[in-house]
Amino acid sequence: MIEFSYSEPDSLVELLEMLEEGGNTAALLAGGTDLVNHIRIGKRTPNKVISLKSVRELNHELTFCQDGITIGALTTLSAIEKHSVVREMFPALAEAVNKIGSTQIRNKGTLVGNLCNASPAADAIPALLIYNAVIHIVSKKDRRTVPVEAFMKGPGKTDLQQGEIVESIFVPTPPANSGSCYLKSSRRDGADLTIVGAAALVALSGEVRIGLGAVAPVPFRAHAAEKMARDEPVNLDAALDEAVKQANPISDLRASREYRLAMIKTFTRKAIHICRERIQK
Amino acid sequence: MSTDLIEIHFSLNGERKTIEVKPYHTLAQVLRDQLDLTGTKLCCEEGECGACTVILNEKAVTSCIVLAPEINGCELKTIEGLVQDGELDPVQEAFIEKGAVQCGYCIPGMIMSAKALLQENNDPCEADIREALAGNLCRCAGYYRIIDAVTSAGKQIREANAAKS
Numbered sequence: 418m419i420e421f422s423y424s425e426p427d428s429l430v431e432l433l434e435m436l437e438e439g440g441n442t443a444a445l446l447a448g449g450t451d452l453v454n455h456i457r458i459g460k461r462t463p464n465k466v467i468s469l470k471s472v473r474e475l476n477h478e479l480t481f482c483q484d485g486i487t488i489g490a491l492t493t494l495s496a497i498e499k500h501s502v503v504r505e506m507f508p509a510l511a512e513a514v515n516k517i518g519s520t521q522i523r524n525k526g527t528l529v530g531n532l533c534n535a536s537p538a539a540d541a542i543p544a545l546l547i548y549n550a551v552i553h554i555v556s557k558k559d560r561r562t563v564p565v566e567a568f569m570k571g572p573g574k575t576d577l578q579q580g581e582i583v584e585s586i587f588v589p590t591p592p593a594n595s596g597s598c599y600l601k602s603s604r605r606d607g608a609d610l611t612i613v614g615a616a617a618l619v620a621l622s623g624e625v626r627i628g629l630g631a632v633a634p635v636p637f638r639a640h641a642a643e644k645m646a647r648d649e650p651v652n653l654d655a656a657l658d659e660a661v662k663q664a665n666p667i668s669d670l671r672a673s674r675e676y677r678l679a680m681i682k683t684f685t686r687k688a689i690h691i692c693r694e695r696i697q698k
Numbered sequence: 699m700s701t702d703l704i705e706i707h708f709s710l711n712g713e714r715k716t717i718e719v720k721p722y723h724t725l726a727q728v729l730r731d732q733l734d735l736t737g738t739k740l741c742c743e744e745g746e747c748g749a750c751t752v753i754l755n756e757k758a759v760t761s762c763i764v765l766a767p768e769i770n771g772c773e774l775k776t777i778e779g780l781v782q783d784g785e786l787d788p789v790q791e792a793f794i795e796k797g798a799v800q801c802g803y804c805i806p807g808m809i810m811s812a813k814a815l816l817q818e819n820n821d822p823c824e825a826d827i828r829e830a831l832a833g834n835l836c837r838c839a840g841y842y843r844i845i846d847a848v849t850s851a852g853k854q855i856r857e858a859n860a861a862k863s
Contacts, residue, residue: 418722419722420720420722421701422700423721423765446768449764450763453763453764453765454745468767470768518745519745519748520814520829520830520832520833521745521758521760521833522760525757525759525763607832608746608832608833
């Protein structure tokens with residue numbers, strides 16, 4: 418591995434100062450499950466690694482309020498998937514997070530890190546999309562919030578500008594009388610990358626939300642399909658065709674483009690059925 | 699840029715340690731090359747195979763993708779720390795008893811993942827065990843006996859706890 422320095426600032430002010438100074442030669446370390454690998458293979462070549470671990474303003478915990486949950490920059494994937502409130506109120510998020518990597522990866526990796534890594538196949542992002550999550554961003558000069566839908570810009574690319582970090586993710590409480598779920602198509606059950614990731618939310622009011630991953634350069638909300646599924650709930654097939662139209666998957670060693678396109682319909686349909694069952698409970 | 703040695707303090711298998719590490723070394727490198735704890739194995743070096751699994755603050759992690767300075771202030775357990783007063787850990791005993799070991803290279807990682815699981819839940823079902831070990835690959839494909847061993851270790855631990863109380 419290349420040589421770099423390591424620092425552990427203990428306040429946000431100090432962290433943002435270091436980040437500005439380091440410019441694009443600095444790399445932020447949260448869980449490190451992506452960063453350390455990227456450094457090893459030469460995808461990133463920082464000369465300064467800045468750990469977020471001791472920054473007192475950054476949260477390791479999940480916090481709740483009436484309106485939703487806030488996931489801190491240091492909240493691990495394990496902490497999220499095991500949390501009873503997440504499992505009960507945000508099942509699609511718990512299910513998606515549980516599908517990331519292995520136990521060892523989830524014990525170390527963070528949701529904010531997963532988001533910032535911006536993989537087209539990131540499992541958690543379709544789930545964040547259907548819950549209308551918002552990203553809280555902070556820099557030395559400013560604070561701003563961005564809907565998760567606008568945060569993703571391309572494979573490995575996000576809306577984050579030089580000198581900015583993601584402080585937390587806010588996930589609003591889903592509508593009353595709704596059900597949600599996340600399904601993943603992959604070759605093996607544990608520790609595999611996603612072929613198609615489908616998150617869905619269905620409310621008794623008729624509202625349908627669909628978030629898809631691994632079938633386009635960024636995970637996306639299938640808005641046209643959602644509208645059709647709402648207006649014509651019996652004709653789900655036509656709605657799912659709309660979702661397929663919006664996708665543009667690649668062929669790789671995991672699956673062909675054609676297989677992925679076919680699986681969008683299969684998995685989204687299944688996800689919507691599970692959501693409907695969950696409303697009744 | 700300073701790539702000088704960094705002093706770190708941590709607990710290693712119950713003993714306090716202070717050592718100096720290179721900022722760009724991984725925990726696995728430090729364990730094996732600096733501390734001569736070669737029970738922790740290196741294989742894929744990208745957090746995929748689980749051979750280098752250790753228990754950091756009660757959680758199983760792959761030490762090949764942990765930077766050495768990150769463990770400052772942490773509690774670390776490696777395979778070498780499982781033996782208590784010359785006695786093997788119940789998980790180690792169960793692996794021997796059930797014939798779960800073939801070539802043995804993945805076994806320290808398997809045992810550390812199993813140990814972390816059983817510390818949290820000493821009565822796991824098969825699905826729990828499979829999930830906890832999904833990040834540990836065994837190229838001899840000895841999975842069934844490994845699962846048997848973890849089930850059996852859980853039983854041993856529960857019986858020992860019941861006998862104590």
